[in-house]
Amino acid sequence: MADNNDKKTEIAEGAVEDRRYRAQSTDEAAEQLDRDAAESDSGQGHTGHDDFLSARDARATGEHYRMTPEEEKSRKRRSIAIALGIVAFVVLIYLITMLRLAENVGG
Amino acid sequence: MTDHLTDDQNETLAFNLAQPGDYFALLKPRVMSLVIFTALVGMVAAPGAIDNWPLALISLLAISVGAGASGALNMWWDSDIDAVMSRTKGRPIPSGKVQRADAFGFGLFLSVLSVIVLALAANYLAAGLLAFTIFFYAVIYSMFLKRSTPQNIVIGGAAGALPPVVGWAAVTGTAPLEAWLLFAIIFFWTPPHFWALSLFKSEDYEAAGIPMMPNVKGEARTKLEILIYTVIVAAIAITPVFFAFASWLYGAVAVILGGVFLAGSIRLYAAKDEAATMRASKSLFGFSIFYLFLIYAALLAEHLLGLHG
Numbered sequence: 384m385a386d387n388n389d390k391k392t393e394i395a396e397g398a399v400e401d402r403r404y405r406a407q408s409t410d411e412a413a414e415q416l417d418r419d420a421a422e423s424d425s426g427q428g429h430t431g432h433d434d435f436l437s438a439r440d441a442r443a444t445g446e447h448y449r450m451t452p453e454e455e456k457s458r459k460r461r462s463i464a465i466a467l468g469i470v471a472f473v474v475l476i477y478l479i480t481m482l483r484l485a486e487n488v489g490g
Numbered sequence: 491m492t493d494h495l496t497d498d499q500n501e502t503l504a505f506n507l508a509q510p511g512d513y514f515a516l517l518k519p520r521v522m523s524l525v526i527f528t529a530l531v532g533m534v535a536a537p538g539a540i541d542n543w544p545l546a547l548i549s550l551l552a553i554s555v556g557a558g559a560s561g562a563l564n565m566w567w568d569s570d571i572d573a574v575m576s577r578t579k580g581r582p583i584p585s586g587k588v589q590r591a592d593a594f595g596f597g598l599f600l601s602v603l604s605v606i607v608l609a610l611a612a613n614y615l616a617a618g619l620l621a622f623t624i625f626f627y628a629v630i631y632s633m634f635l636k637r638s639t640p641q642n643i644v645i646g647g648a649a650g651a652l653p654p655v656v657g658w659a660a661v662t663g664t665a666p667l668e669a670w671l672l673f674a675i676i677f678f679w680t681p682p683h684f685w686a687l688s689l690f691k692s693e694d695y696e697a698a699g700i701p702m703m704p705n706v707k708g709e710a711r712t713k714l715e716i717l718i719y720t721v722i723v724a725a726i727a728i729t730p731v732f733f734a735f736a737s738w739l740y741g742a743v744a745v746i747l748g749g750v751f752l753a754g755s756i757r758l759y760a761a762k763d764e765a766a767t768m769r770a771s772k773s774l775f776g777f778s779i780f781y782l783f784l785i786y787a788a789l790l791a792e793h794l795l796g797l798h799g
Contacts, residue, residue, distance in 0.1 A: 454506035464510035472603070475548060479610050482545050 512587040513596055516565055517558025524782075525557035525653045526550060531786045532657030532672055534793045535735055540661050548611040549660040553653055556604035556620045560649070562597030563628035566590055568636070571698040577691060597628070612660035619659055623652040637699065640706040647680030648673075654786075668735050671726065675785060678723040682716045682755060683778040689713075689758075689771035709767065713759045716774070720755040724748030727785050736789060737797055743788040751781050 450458065533546055540546045565572065565583055573584035582588040601624045609617035631646030639645075651673045658669035688695055688702040689712060695702040703712040727744040730736035754777050758770035791797070 450506055457507050457509055460510055461508065461513075464513070475551075475607065476610070478544065479548060479607070482542060482548075483610075486542060486545075 508582075508588050508592070512582040515582050516562040516588060516593050516596060517555075517600075518561035518565075519558075521561055521650075522554050522558045525650075526554045527783070528672075528676065528786055529553045529653040529657035529660075531790045532654030532669060533661045535654075535672065535730075535789050536658045536662045536669070537735070538662070545611050546661055549608055549616065550657070552604045552608035552611060553620060553656050553660070555600055556608070556624055557653065559597045559600035559604055560624040560627040562593050562600065563624070564632045566593040566597055567628070567632045569593075571637075571700060574698040575691075575694040577694060601628075608656075608660065613663045615663055615665065616656050616660035619652060619656045619665065623649050623656065626652075638701065640701045640703045642701070643684040644681050647677050647684075650680060651676035668730070668733050671729055671733060672789075674726045674729075675723060676782065678719055678726055679778065679782050681719040682723070682751075683775065683782075685712050685716050686758070686771045686775035686778060690768050690775070713761070713767075717755045717759045720752050724752055730789065737792055739797060740788045740792050744785060747781050747784055751777060 529550055533540060533550070565581055568578075569581075569583040569590055572578035572581050578584065583590055583593055601621075605617050605621045605624070608620050627646070627649035631642065631649055635642040635646050654672035654676070655665050655669045658672070659665045685703050689704050689709065692702065692704045696705050703715060707715075724744075725748075727748055728741055731738060731741035731744075751774075754770070754774040758767065758774050761767040761770045
């Protein structure tokens with residue numbers, strides 16, 4: 384149990400670090416990583432990209448990951464595409480059912 | 491992306507920027523359009539008029555999505571070599587737009603969905619053939635053949651040749667010899683088409699470690715095999731006339747196109763220096779696409795216009 388709590392704390396700390404890398408864009412995140420790696424090499428600061436945890440790790444701890452506007456826009460577009468795909472699938476199945484029924488009724 | 495990050499970290503950075511268009515690109519739209527075309531010819535060339543066009547079109551959609559799904563699975567598996575080759579490094583995974591795992595999930599999901607929809611809209615034979623096509627391309631060709639033998643595209647070509655049989659089966663519920671003739675045309679067309687490409691892209695394939703014929707057996711042997719396969723495909727393309735599902739008009743088109751294809755292969759075979767080989771292989775590659783399109787278009791036109799028989 385204690386081990387579990389330690390692990391959670393460790394992941395949560397990592398997630399907080401992760402947010403630093405998720406500043407405004409992937410380029411800024413990469414620059415931040417470069418700076419951290421340089422600090423780490425000179426013996427200052429934290430340990431560079433070893434601390435990098437993915438957004439998925441952050442979600443597992445209940446931590447919130449703040450997306451950039453660009454990422455939010457991309458997610459919205461993907462969500463719309465998924466929604467349209469589901470609607471198209473439902474319409475397709477409905478059509479197949481009706482056409483098959485019509486075939487059978489028509490003999 | 492950033493050089494000092496691991497692949498997983500780079501993938502995480504790119505994760506939230508993927509657009510729907512990047513996922514569509516995973517489906518290899520150009521290959522999909524060829525599959526739609528050849529499957530349509532299979533449907534139209536099958537005996538008896540298509541009595542339910544809406545269901546036939548839904549079946550065609552399912553076949554094209556299935557082909558696209560196998561393309562996504564291929565991109566998932568081959569992302570490492572795609573990143574090395576100039577022709578493929580702009581694809582969604584090597585360019586960092588889509589994660590490998592997401593491409594895998596997307597491909598697998600669409601594979602299952604397309605087979606189910608085809609089973610509902612057409613029949614189990616067509617659905618089974620589509621499932622086999624996806625399996626053959628993603629597993630047999632991509633995972634086993636592509637990196638292990640110079641015969642990769644010969645055997646793997648079966649996956650690309652199956653769509654007209656799937657189309658035929660979708661509207662008739664059967665897959666007779668005539669449908670397999672349509673299969674054979676694409677199957678024997680594939681080696682000269684891809685080997686012509688690999689002759690002028692051999693450095694790419696060499697860098698990626700793919701054992702294509704020119705890298706393994708050399709240019710001379712490749713040219714000879716291209717010539718042999720061209721003779722075979724030119725001969726097979728005429729056979730629909732003898733099986734009574736194409737008229738003499740189609741036969742004339744097939745003979746003329748086969749002759750031009752053969753002339754291109756002979757020119758490539760006779761090319762002595764590097765520059766002449768490059769020119770002849772590029773020209774043959776371009777014509778091979780035109781050849782397949784016209785052969786199938788001739789069959790399609792004959793059946794749509796009622797000229798055959």
